[in-house]
Amino acid sequence: xxxxxxxxxxxxxxxxxxxxxxxxxxxxxxDDNSFQLANQQYWQQRKVDYGFQRDGKSFYVYGGAVLSxxxxxxxxxxxxxxxxxxxxxSAKHTLPDxxxxxxxxxxxxxxxxxxxxxxxxxxxxKTRSGxxxxxxxxxxxxxxxxxxxxxMTLDFLYIFNPTGQVQAGASLxxxxxxxxxxxxxxxxxxxxxxxxxxxxxxxxxxxxFIFQITPKIALRCDSQYVWHTQNQVASGQVNVIVGMSYKx
Numbered sequence: 001x002x003x004x005x006x007x008x009x010x011x012x013x014x015x016x017x018x019x020x021x022x023x024x025x026x027x028x029x030x031d032d033n034s035f036q037l038a039n040q041q042y043w044q045q046r047k048v049d050y051g052f053q054r055d056g057k058s059f060y061v062y063g064g065a066v067l068s069x070x071x072x073x074x075x076x077x078x079x080x081x082x083x084x085x086x087x088x089x090s091a092k093h094t095l096p097d098x099x100x101x102x103x104x105x106x107x108x109x110x111x112x113x114x115x116x117x118x119x120x121x122x123x124x125x126k127t128r129s130g131x132x133x134x135x136x137x138x139x140x141x142x143x144x145x146x147x148x149x150x151x152m153t154l155d156f157l158y159i160f161n162p163t164g165q166v167q168a169g170a171s172l173x174x175x176x177x178x179x180x181x182x183x184x185x186x187x188x189x190x191x192x193x194x195x196x197x198x199x200x201x202x203x204x205x206x207x208x209f210i211f212q213i214t215p216k217i218a219l220r221c222d223s224q225y226v227w228h229t230q231n232q233v234a235s236g237q238v239n240v241i242v243g244m245s246y247k248x
Contacts, residue, residue, distance in 0.1 A: 052212055054162040056111045062220055063104030064243015068123050070097045070147075070234045077135070080189045087132040087141065089191060091233040094130035094145040094183050099123040103241050107157070115157040117171070121239065123149040125180075132183060132191070143185035151177030153224070157208055171206040175226050181233060193233055200230040216247045 072091035105119025125148035155173025183191040206224035222241040
């Protein structure tokens, strides 16, 4: 009889141990799921706390260094300033095509995805040695071409991922630009190209990448292509702007 009681007691202890183990496992799973949920909520709140998510109404300023390439691919016939000599001028072989400069502007968020931006762009004057072909009498004249440009851009920027720390977007807009381009020969003849001291409005499209360092400060890289629809020297230009922005 005593052996039976001992056996029965051991069996009951085994059942209680197994039940306790299952209960502990369920509790662990519950605690594990709770931890994952709390961790997810923490990172979502961290995005908001650190300002990675756009609020759709902020105002910001931005600026930086500009590197620009002009597609000087047109050929024109032009008289020099006194009207005594006519020449054929290939912009590709007489005018500089690579420029540096600066840009600064401001933007306004219009909702979670859309911004409107206005900026000033200055491309500093550059020179290039080249040659032109004269007409009647025909010949070749050596000289130096000079070109510079400044303008204003107005565009709408669409941000694809407004909650990320690194944000990417695409823009469409227009550029109001003023150009100065001349060619001065070695014998002091000056040819003012048709676009010299002219103003035009051209369409643009671009891409932007924004890396937020703090809730207010970000690194920016903007690239734009501007179609020169009214320009008689170049068919377009590519602008790359690398700088920073500050959000108020």
